[in-house]
Amino acid sequence: MTRKCLLFLLALPASLQAAPLFIGTSTGGNSASKGIYLADFDSATGKLTKPKLAVEYGNPGFLALHPAKRILYASGKPNNPFADGSGSVAAFAIDEDHGLKFLGEASSGGENACHVAVDATGNTVAVANYGDGSFSTVRLDEAGKPAEAGTVIKNKGSGPNQQRQGGPHAHGVYFNKANTLLFMPDLGLDQVFVYPFDAAASKLGEPLASLVSAPGAGPRHMAFSPDEKNAYVLNEIDNSVTASSHVDGKFKVLGSLPTLPEDFSGGNTTAEIEVHPNGKFVYASNRGHHSIVVYQRDGDTGELKFLQHAPCGGEVPRHFKIDPTGEWLLCAHQASNTISVLSLDPVTGLLGEPANTIAAPSPTCLLFDR
DSSP states (O other): OOHHHHHHHHHSOHHHHEEEEEEEEOOSTTOOOOEEEEEEEETTTTEEOOOEEEEEOEEEEEEEEOSSSSEEEEEEEOSSOOTTOOOEEEEEEEOTTSOEEEEEEEEOSSSSEEEEEEOTTSSEEEEEETTTOEEEEEEEOTTSOEEEEEEEEEOOOOOSOTTTOSSOOBOOOEEOTTSOEEEEEETTTTEEEEEEEETTTTEEOSOOOOEEOOTTOOEEEEEEOTTSSEEEEEETTTTEEEEEEEETTEEEEEEEEESSOTTOOSOOEEEEEEEOTTSSEEEEEEETTTEEEEEEEOTTTOOEEEEEEEEOSSSOEEEEEEOTTSSEEEEEETTTTEEEEEEEOTTTOOEEEEEEEEEOSSEEEEEEOO
């Protein structure tokens, strides 16, 4: 290592060299997972430490942080089952060593809670319930613990794929930066619903016009450009990404691109999508092709152009996360029980070969601590 490179690394803030990583997992079936795990990621070298159990909890599949308090939230299976059989949203205090302590839990308002998001005020956590298609806003008390539900909504209908779309399947919840809207992709109804959000009351208003995807597409997750002028919707069933312009909750579809190579004939479903912090690239994961697809984003039009299909380093890339430096992509493989680190060139957007693959039980969500 040259003296200049060494001085550069020493000058980097500690937060950009060692970043604690929380790992949400699936604890059902044959999984060896016991809850939420913790590892440390070194952005100077791309090395990830072996995960250790941070706290036991049932099926903590998706994670989110409080915007101000040292609290982590997870969708999951309650410690004490609710009478209606609903899933849970749980809160955990984060200590100085990034360990977790259970604070409390509340009903998610529906079955099989699969996604959570915390609003900018830290007064509300939104939850998507895949099982019965409902989603809710849950009030947080002054200590940050989940309390009563503000709004619970379950849309009606079905999609053309009766095997996957026999009813609504809420799959994600996203607040806008202004904290005035909540977006909810529904895999079963081929729509991204938009609701006005009252932060003071933790309640949702009457729905606005939704973004309608192609019949049978199955919108799963979404990501906004840093300026929120564009939204990118990942469609799980037809393996595509839909690009749209966006202004105050109103969408105009620009077009869709496939996530798979033309010559791929195997089974596949997509899982996660993320826009690079510099706004120039969009990434999505393929479960079946076992890859990350990379697109270049036009900053003026918001349109996408295919760049790369990169091997992800494992099987069933359920979730991935770009690290705070923007130079690494960490990919969680639910089926192979591993997490791989891929180098990322923020200038070209291209991903390198998978490296530093470590064992992790049924990883389903990766979240860097602040």
